[in-house]
Amino acid sequence: MMRYNVLLRMMKYMAPSLGEYKRGLLAHTDKPASTIICDDQISGLEIEVNDDKWIKLSTSPNSFVFLVGDPLMAWSNGRMKAVKHRVMMRGANDRYSIAAFTIPIEGTIIKAPKELIDDQHPQLFKDFDFMDFLFFSFSEQVKLIDSPDQIYAFASLSPPIFDQKHGS
Numbered sequence: 127m128m129r130y131n132v133l134l135r136m137m138k139y140m141a142p143s144l145g146e147y148k149r150g151l152l153a154h155t156d157k158p159a160s161t162i163i164c165d166d167q168i169s170g171l172e173i174e175v176n177d178d179k180w181i182k183l184s185t186s187p188n189s190f191v192f193l194v195g196d197p198l199m200a201w202s203n204g205r206m207k208a209v210k211h212r213v214m215m216r217g218a219n220d221r222y223s224i225a226a227f228t229i230p231i232e233g234t235i236i237k238a239p240k241e242l243i244d245d246q247h248p249q250l251f252k253d254f255d256f257m258d259f260l261f262f263s264f265s266e267q268v269k270l271i272d273s274p275d276q277i278y279a280f281a282s283l284s285p286p287i288f289d290q291k292h293g294s
């Protein structure tokens with residue numbers, strides 16, 4: 127069983143000026159293992175369903191959004207997807223949200239279980255130390271890499287996907 131801490135963060139997104147559709151949070155995938163998000167029903171959270179097609183999530187008052195982070199995607203050998211998401215604001219109301227991030231404790235190795243690796247599902251990521259990835263994701267060198275590609279740059283065993291997508 128993985129040991130972890132939960133980091134809670136409250137966020138306030140200011141309402142944009144009248145008629146504006148404004149970015150509240152840059153598109154990214156989460157670097158913690160997973161995230162649970164709860165908001166005040168002022169919509170804003172969007173997920174990418176296809177390349178550059180975004181849908182806005184509307185949550186009911188009793189519901190939470192669960193997001194798979196990059197390390198959980200790697201652990202699941204790609205069976206679970208770390209979805210790209212962002213916050214876009216429209217309308218007259220500020221938005222409040224609370225995110226609960228799962229942060230594996232120091233020394234946690236992200237390693238896909240052997241049950242999830244076979245001929246049809248070759249191992250996609252090398253085993254890695256969660257904290258090494260977290261520090262990598264905050265480093266200077268990573269700033270040029272698009273958020274979803276960072277885990278591939280860090281731990282991919284196949285040719286890095288960001289090379290194919292962005293060309294050389």
Ligand SMILES: O=C(O)CCC(=O)C(=O)O
Pocket residue numbers: 137151156161163165171211213223224225
């Ligand atoms: O505020 C939200 O709804 C999303 C927050 C988020 O994606 C994050 O903090 O990683």
Ligand SMILES: [Fe+2]
Pocket residue numbers: 154155156161211
């Ligand atoms: Fe996020």
